[in-house]
Each structure stands twice: as C-alpha cells, then as structure tokens.
Amino acid sequence: MSQPKKRKLESGSAGVAPERPRRTKREWDQLYYQCYSDVSVHEEMIADRVRTDAYRLSILRNWAALRGKSVLDVGAGTGLLSIFCAQAGARRVYAVEGSAIWQQARELDRVPVLPGPVETVELPEQVDAIVSEWMGYGLLHESMLSSVLHARTKRSSPAGLCRALHSPISDQMLEWRLGFWSQVKQHYGVDISCPEGFATRCLVGHSEIVVQGLSGEDVLARPLRFAQLDLSRAGREQELEAGVGGRFRSSCCGSAPMLGFAFGFQVTFPGGESEKPLVLSTSPFHPATHWKQVLLYLNEPVQVEQDTDVSGEITLLPSRDNPRRVRVLLRCKVGDQEEKTKDFAMED
Amino acid sequence: MSQPKKRKLESGSAGVAPERPRRTKREWDQLYYQCYSDVSVHEEMIADRVRTDAYRLSILRNWAALRGKSVLDVGAGTGLLSIFCAQAGARRVYAVEGSAIWQQARELDRVPVLPGPVETVELPEQVDAIVSEWMGYGLLHESMLSSVLHARTKRSSPAGLCRALHSPISDQMLEWRLGFWSQVKQHYGVDISCPEGFATRCLVGHSEIVVQGLSGEDVLARPLRFAQLDLSRAGREQELEAGVGGRFRSSCCGSAPMLGFAFGFQVTFPGGESEKPLVLSTSPFHPATHWKQVLLYLNEPVQVEQDTDVSGEITLLPSRDNPRRVRVLLRCKVGDQEEKTKDFAMED
Numbered sequence: 131m132s133q134p135k136k137r138k139l140e141s142g143s144a145g146v147a148p149e150r151p152r153r154t155k156r157e158w159d160q161l162y163y164q165c166y167s168d169v170s171v172h173e174e175m176i177a178d179r180v181r182t183d184a185y186r187l188s189i190l191r192n193w194a195a196l197r198g199k200s201v202l203d204v205g206a207g208t209g210l211l212s213i214f215c216a217q218a219g220a221r222r223v224y225a226v227e228g229s230a231i232w233q234q235a236r237e238l239d240r241v242p243v244l245p246g247p248v249e250t251v252e253l254p255e256q257v258d259a260i261v262s263e264w265m266g267y268g269l270l271h272e273s274m275l276s277s278v279l280h281a282r283t284k285r286s287s288p289a290g291l292c293r294a295l296h297s298p299i300s301d302q303m304l305e306w307r308l309g310f311w312s313q314v315k316q317h318y319g320v321d322i323s324c325p326e327g328f329a330t331r332c333l334v335g336h337s338e339i340v341v342q343g344l345s346g347e348d349v350l351a352r353p354l355r356f357a358q359l360d361l362s363r364a365g366r367e368q369e370l371e372a373g374v375g376g377r378f379r380s381s382c383c384g385s386a387p388m389l390g391f392a393f394g395f396q397v398t399f400p401g402g403e404s405e406k407p408l409v410l411s412t413s414p415f416h417p418a419t420h421w422k423q424v425l426l427y428l429n430e431p432v433q434v435e436q437d438t439d440v441s442g443e444i445t446l447l448p449s450r451d452n453p454r455r456v457r458v459l460l461r462c463k464v465g466d467q468e469e470k471t472k473d474f475a476m477e478d
Numbered sequence: 479m480s481q482p483k484k485r486k487l488e489s490g491s492a493g494v495a496p497e498r499p500r501r502t503k504r505e506w507d508q509l510y511y512q513c514y515s516d517v518s519v520h521e522e523m524i525a526d527r528v529r530t531d532a533y534r535l536s537i538l539r540n541w542a543a544l545r546g547k548s549v550l551d552v553g554a555g556t557g558l559l560s561i562f563c564a565q566a567g568a569r570r571v572y573a574v575e576g577s578a579i580w581q582q583a584r585e586l587d588r589v590p591v592l593p594g595p596v597e598t599v600e601l602p603e604q605v606d607a608i609v610s611e612w613m614g615y616g617l618l619h620e621s622m623l624s625s626v627l628h629a630r631t632k633r634s635s636p637a638g639l640c641r642a643l644h645s646p647i648s649d650q651m652l653e654w655r656l657g658f659w660s661q662v663k664q665h666y667g668v669d670i671s672c673p674e675g676f677a678t679r680c681l682v683g684h685s686e687i688v689v690q691g692l693s694g695e696d697v698l699a700r701p702l703r704f705a706q707l708d709l710s711r712a713g714r715e716q717e718l719e720a721g722v723g724g725r726f727r728s729s730c731c732g733s734a735p736m737l738g739f740a741f742g743f744q745v746t747f748p749g750g751e752s753e754k755p756l757v758l759s760t761s762p763f764h765p766a767t768h769w770k771q772v773l774l775y776l777n778e779p780v781q782v783e784q785d786t787d788v789s790g791e792i793t794l795l796p797s798r799d800n801p802r803r804v805r806v807l808l809r810c811k812v813g814d815q816e817e818k819t820k821d822f823a824m825e826d
Contacts, residue, residue: 151499169673169680173658179665186666213668234673310521317527318534320561325517325582332517 155453159247162272162454166229172208175263178420182210184410185263188399189214191408195400196220199258204248204278209235211261216240220259226251248281267341268424269294269395270374270446271456271476275359279367289400290361295353295413296378296393298440298464299425300386302348307333308431334389334427338477339458344392344414344423350434351380353413356393356444373459375445382438387431388464392423393444426460426474438465449475506800507595510620514577520556523611526768530558532758533611536747537562539756543748544568547606552596552626557583559609564588568607574599596629615689616772617642617743618722618794619804619824623707627715637748642705643761644726644741646698646788646812647773648734655681656779682737682775686825687806692740692762692771698782699728701761704741704792721807723793730786735779736812740771741792774808774822786813797823 153161165171176182189196189211197219203212206225213236215223222240225232228247235243244251260281266272269292308330312323356376382388394412401407412421426444434440442462449455458474501509513519524530537544537559545567551560554573561584563571570588573580576595583591592599608629614620617640656678660671704724730736742760749755760769774792782788790810797803806822 169677172673173655173677176662176666177658182666208670208673210662210666210668210670213670214666217667234676236670307521310525314524314558318524318530318558318562319565320558322556322558322561322584325520325556328582329517329521 153452158452158454163229163247166207166231169231169234172231174420175207176210180417180419181263181410181421184397184399184408185211185261186214188408189218189261191405192400193218196259200224200255201259201261202226202248202253202257202281204260204262204281205264205274206235206243207231209237209241209243211263212241213238215259215261222255224253224257248277265292265395265397265421266456267421267476268339268393268446268456268458270370270448271454273370273448273454273456276367276370278361279370291398292359292361293355293396293398294357294374294393294444294446295355295396296391296444297353298350298380298382298388298434299344299390299392300348300350301344301389301425301427304333304389304427305387305431330430334431335429336427337472337474339456339474340425340427340477341422342425343418344425346414349392349414350382350384350386350388351440352383353394353415354378354380357446371448373445373447375443375459377441377443379439379441382434382436382440385433385435388428388434388440389431390425390427391444391460391462392425394421394423426458426472428462428464428470428472432464432467434464440464442469501800503801506802510802511577511595514555514575514579517582520579522768523555524558528765528767529611529758529769532745532747532756533559533609534562536756537566537609539753540748541566544607548572548603549607549609550574550596550601550605550629552608552610552629553612553622554583554591555579557585557589557591559611560589561586563609570603572601572605596625613640613743613745613769614804615769615824616687616741616794616804616806618718618796619802621718621796621802621804624715624718626709627718638709639746640707640709641703641744641746642722642741642792642794643701643744644704644739644792645701646728646730646736646782647692647738647740648696648698649692649737649773649775650696652681652737652775653735653779678778682779683777684775685820685822687804687822688773688775688825689770690773691766692773694763697740697762698730698732698734698736699788700731701742701763702726702728705794719796721793721795723791723807725789725791727787727789730782730784730788733781733783736776736782736788737779738773738775739792739808739810740773742769742771774806774820776810776812776818776820780812780815782812788812790817 198221201215201220201223203223203225206212206227209225212223212225225235225241225243226248232243232245237243262278264274264278311326311329315321356378357374396409396411399408412419414423445459447457449457455476461471463469546569549563549568549571551571551573554560554575557573560571560573573583573589573591574596580591580593585591610626612622612626659674659677663669704726705722744757744759747756760767762771793807795805797805804824808820811817
C-alpha cells in the first residue's frame with residue numbers, strides 16, 4: 131500500500147484521530163507567509179502566463195497613469211509586477227513583501243524592497259497607485275484582499291473590479307470514480323460494489339472546497355455573477371469578515387447528473403488610454419490558470435433536465451478556525467427538491 | 479496568489495513557523511489507520527492494474543498450495559485479495575484490517591472480516607498461509623512490513639522475495655524548473671534570474687524523499703540491487719528498525735547532469751505449479767504503478783560522463799519522529815568528487 135497523498139497524516143479529517151491544532155491568528159499568519167518563502171509557488175504563479183501577461187499588459191497600458199508616479203506593490207513576491215510598473219515609467223515602486231522571499235526579490239534603483247506585512251511597513255511617502263495580485267483559490271482564500279484594502283491608508287484607493295461567477299456542474303471524472311466500484315467485478319471477477327454508497331459519502335459528502343480543473347463540457351448553465359467587489363469603493367474591509375456573496379438563479383441546459391457548483395472570478399483591470407479594459411478570467415471556458423476552478427459538491431448527485439431551475443445563495447467568508455482559510459456557505463434549491471444548505475471550507 | 483498545495487499550512491518545513499506536532503507512536507498509528515478509512519486510497523490501489531493483476535495472478539497460480547487451506551490477509555482493506563484467495567480455493571480467509579474501511583469490506587461466507595491491527599487480533603486457528611500487500615512508497619514507508627513479519631506468530635512464515643533497486647538519475651522536468659528563472663527575461667523582458675541559486679536550494683537542497691513518475695530516459699545506469707528481503711527468513715523484525723540496505727557501485731551511461739538517485743522495488747511472488755515466478759516491479763522501464771518512483775536529490779547537480787563511477791550506500795529505516803515514516807540515509811561518491819552524505823525522510 132502507499133500512503134495517500136491527499137489525506138495528510140496531520141489533518142485529522144474524520145474518525146478518532148487527534149484534532150487539528152488550534153493556532154492563534156499570529157501563528158496562522160506565520161504559516162501563511164512561510165508558504166511563500168519557497169520557490170515553487172512563485173514559479174507556479176509566474177509560469178501562469180494568463181495571469182502574468184494580464185498584469186503585465188494592464189500595467190504597461192496604464193503607462194500614462196503611472197509615469198512619474200509612486201506605486202505600492204502589496205505582496206510583491208519576487209518583485210515581477212513591481213518591475214513592470216518601473217518599466218511603465220513609475221518614478222518609484224515600493225515592493226512590500228511579508229514572506230522571506232523578499233530576500234530573493236531583485237532590488238533595483240527604482241524598486242526598493244520593503245520586508246514585512248503591509249499593515250506595519252512604513253512607506254517614506256504617500257503613494258499614487260497600488261498594484262497587487264491578491265486573488266487566492268476561490269477568490270478570497272488567504273484573505274489577502276484585507277491587506278490590499280488596508281493599504282488604502284497609504285493612498286486614496288486601489289482600483290479594479292472583481293466579479294465572482296458560479297454555475298451548476300456535472301463532473302465526468304467524478305462520475306467515473308463514483309462508478310468505479312461497480313466496475314471491479316468486470317475487471318477482476320469480484321463483486322465489491324458495496325462501497326459505492328461509501329464512495330459517494332467520501333467523494334462528495336465531505337465539506338471541503340475542491341480546487342481542480344474542470345472541462346467546459348461539465349458546465350450545466352451559463353456562469354452567473356453572485357458577487358462583485360469594486361476595489362475603489364470604500365468600507366469593504368469589514369464587509370469581507372461579514373461575508374461577500376449573493377443570490378442566484380439559473381436554468382440548466384440539457385440533461386445530466388448535477389454534482390454541485392463551480393465558481394471562479396473575473397478581474398477587470400482599470401482601462402489604459404482609450405483601450406478596452408483587460409479581463410483576467412478563471413472560467414473553464416477560458417485558457418487554464420493556476421487558480422483552476424473551485425468546486426462545491428452537493429452530498430449526492432441530482433438529475434437535472436433542460437430548463438431545470440437552480441437557485442440559491444453563495445457567501446464567501448473567512449473560516450472561524452483559521453481566518454486565512456476561505457469558507458463558503460451554500461444555500462440551493464434544484465428543481466422541485468427541498469432547499470439544502472452546506473458549509474464548506476478550503477481543503478488543506 | 480494561491481496557496482501552494484505542496485507546502486502545507488501545518489508542516490513548518492522552514493523558517494520561524496510553529497514546529498511539527500510531537501505525537502506518540504499510538505497517535506501516529508491512529509493517523510495512519512485514518513488514512514485508509516477514506517475511499518480514495520483504495521480506489522487508487524485497486525485501479526492500479528499492474529499491482530492488482532500481479533496479486534490476482536500470483537494468488538490464482540498458487541491454487542494448489544491454497545486449496546482447502548486457511549489464509550490470513552494482513553491489511554485487507556476492502557478485501558479484494560482475500561476474495562482472490564477464496565477464488566483460488568482457500569477453505570477460509572481471515573481479512574484483518576486495522577482502519578475503519580473494514581466496515582466496507584464485503585464479508586463473504588469464507589472470508590470473515592476481523593477488525594483491528596494484526597498485532598492484537600485473535601484468530602480462531604493457526605493459518606496455513608499469509609498474503610499481504612504491504613509495500614509503501616520507497617518500499618518501507620508506513621512500516622507495514624513489521625506487521626506482516628509479526629503475523630508469523632500466527633503461522634510459520636510469509637513467503638516472497640523483495641529487492642530494492644536504485645540508479646543514478648538526471649531529471650529533465652527538474653532541470654526545466656531550475657532553468658525557469660533565467661527564462662523569465664525572455665518571456666517578460668525582466669531579469670529576475672537571481673533566485674536561481676535559491677531555486678536550487680529549494681528544489682533539491684531539501685531533505686525530503688520525492689515520490690514522482692520518472693522517464694526511463696532519465697536513468698543514468700542500469701538499476702542495481704542495494705537490498706534484499708526474503709520474507710520467509712527469520713529474524714527480520716528487529717533488522718527493520720536497525721535499517722535495511724547496502725552498498726552499491728555503478729557506471730554511468732552517457733553524459734548528463736546527475737540530480738541524484740531513484741529507487742524502487744521488485745517483488746517476486748512464490749511460484750505456482752511449474753510456472754515462472756511472477757514479478758511486480760516499480761521500475762521506470764516497466765508499466766507505471768501508483769508507487770511511481772522515489773527520488774533522492776543531491777544538494778546540487780553533478781555533471782557525469784560515460785563510465786563515471788557512482789558508488790555508496792543506501793539504508794532505509796523508520797524516522798525518529800514518526801516510526802511510520804521512512805527515512806533514507808545516503809552516502810555516495812560521484813567520480814572524483816568528495817564523498818557526500820544526506821539524510822532524507824518521506825515528504826508529508
């Protein structure tokens with residue numbers, strides 16, 4: 131046998147095993163910053179060309195707004211976006227980074243690297259603009275948006291519009307896995323189909339948010355917005371803790387077993403001079419990004435047909451046990467079925 | 479940004495973050511059995527046709543030895559191997575399983591399921607034969623072999639011969655990753671090549687055993703045996719704690735940057751009636767299994783040429799902090815370089 135990589139020896143997701151460690155907010159922050167002290171995550175982000183090109187083009191197209199200005203990069207990592215800002219003509223870019231990766235960031239003449247969380251770093255001047263790549267899995271995982279909004283004290287406001295979109299989904303890979311146990315007889319001549327109900331409980335009956343690429347074929351209705359964040363609007367910091375989200379109603383296309391919902395986001399960058407604004411999307415209908423899709427499985431598949439109504443509400447908020455971990459409250463009604471609720475948290 | 483899945487929020491591999499939790503052997507055992515209470519690992523093992531077919535054929539070919547006999551299946555999981563034994567004509571098969579998955583195992587007339595670790599389960603009779611699929615990543619991860627050897631108290635001895643084989647390797651995917659930072663300039667017009675030395679430290683300078691598929695093209699010398707376990711030989715239980723392994727010496731084919739070593743295993747099942755014994759292999763030159771390959775990276779690449787001598791010693795033993803976790807001690811000398819030592823443990 132081999133130890134399953136998906137189940138960590140330390141998570142304690144079920145059964146009698148030791149509980150998850152309780153940690154203070156400070157300890158969660160330490161662990162969070164530690165995640166970014168390794169090279170792999172920075173490689174993954176920079177190698178995601180959809181992400182990096184969207185930032186690069188959007189910064190360069192905004193050259194008229196950035197030229198001669200001072201800019202703050204919140205969570206600068208290896209400093210790539212900061213250098214894009216310098217290339218766009220910024221007079222000075224403050225690359226603020228909370229994790230130890232700041233030691234690897236390339237300090238250039240116009241791009242001083244300032245270590246520490248943006249909440250405590252002292253900037254030598256008020257800045258004219260803020261850039262940040264703050265989006266986590268399921269948009270709000272990592273709670274980095276709070277830091278970006280906090281940075282408004284250093285300046286008037288960051289700009290940009292971010293929409294969260296969802297759609298009901300099937301999942302052909304998961305259907306294969308749910309059906310696997312009834313195929314064992316065919317392969318090995320042994321009927322061990324009894325774990326099938328058990329497989330359903332394990333694979334979709336849990337309350338983890340699953341991060342995984344999804345085929346556009348699995349999308350059962352046109353992606354619809356359930357939340358919108360305008361970064362230039364005031365008063366959002368407290369709202370994040372209370373929860374961001376909204377109601378939805380959609381109609382299914384065709385007949386399929388509905389497994390749950392996928393959601394992703396779409397960031398519209400502030401437009402440059404007379405250009406169409408640039409949009410970064412994590413939709414399964416657009417080129418894949420390292421954010422993949424975020425899946426919320428119902429406890430069991432529900433058969434839907436053409437025009438079956440799917441309605442409800444999705445709310446994103448920080449987890450109680452770890453404020454860096456995103457939690458999702460789902461309330462939904464599929465066709466004539468009873469309304470269901472489910473409380474998800476990001477998988478570890 | 480997105481939280482890196484490879485770095486867990488709870489591992490604390492570097493820096494100032496909270497330490498790994500210290501647990502008792504009993505707690506590690508609980509966590510270990512919990513890993514097997516979920517359906518995914520059983521699906522992965524059964525869907526590995528190389529593994530399951532090797533066990534199935536080898537059990538069925540041994541029908542003459544099993545017919546009318548009583549058999550013990552150590553760590554039976556969902557009970558598939560037990561049922562193969564019943565199909566081969568065993569009079570009675572005791573499916574012993576320590577994790578909660580025993581509740582899902584199909585209890586048949588001739589296959590009673592007995593919950594609990596084999597160390598404490600009471601069998602109603604001495605058995606005539608033992609079957610077990612006990613091999614973990616890097617052969618000894620999970621320390622399940624101890625349980626199989628312990629089960630000899632229920633019977634004379636399990637049979638089977640297990641060899642561990644290693645070879646020096648390059649790793650083209652890793653080379654790409656090490657070279658990634660110097661390509662950023664080409665892609666985005668920004669020189670952030672300074673993290674290259676840092677990338678080497680992060681990607682190969684760590685002391686984790688990496689489990690990953692490897693291409694046969696990356697193998698730099700013919701795989702050689704460094705350890706052998708004959709399950710029918712007595713006195714092996716204490717030896718496992720002291721360490722299993724041995725010296726090696728090989729000669730490289732061709733010129734390449736050597737990144738470290740890969741190792742895997744090869745199990746020779748007891749032969750049936752006049753048939754050639756069946757071999758289950760995890761070599762990169764054989765069809766892929768869920769065990770993949772186990773990689774031990776040196777702290778930095780070493781250029782080797784045709785006929786460069788690579789010699790040293792590999793020892794597998796249980797980790798001090800968690801006896802379920804395999805640890806590997808490597809001593810090696812590549813060409814004229816100084817001898818190096820490195821102490822690895824399985825990644826979480």
